[in-house]
Amino acid sequence: MQARLLRLAAKKWRVSIAQANAVFSAHKVWSFITEGYPALHTEGDEAVFEEISVFLKRKRQMAAHLADGMLLYR
Numbered sequence: 769m770q771a772r773l774l775r776l777a778a779k780k781w782r783v784s785i786a787q788a789n790a791v792f793s794a795h796k797v798w799s800f801i802t803e804g805y806p807a808l809h810t811e812g813d814e815a816v817f818e819e820i821s822v823f824l825k826r827k828r829q830m831a832a833h834l835a836d837g838m839l840l841y842r
Contacts, residue, residue: 769809769816770801776817795827 778788792798800823801808801816808816 769805769813770798772813773801773816773820776813777820780817791824795824797823 774785774788774792777792778785781788781791783791797820800820804819808819811819
């Protein structure tokens with residue numbers, strides 16, 4: 769499943785497999801997949817990719833929120 773998801777991400781994001789892997793590694797997507805495997809493996813690749821996209825979007829939103837909060841305390 770992980771290899772298929774990595775190839776799907778690279779295709780959808782129009783990047784190399786290595787670049788998609790770097791994103792997965794940097795943002796702990798591999799851990800997300802491993803921890804969520806019991807539920808994720810029952811879904812198709814497109815649905816799991818959507819879950820990954822939501823996961824990454826929430827991480828970006830959290831990072832932006834934390835950065836905004838840091839600016840308030842300066």
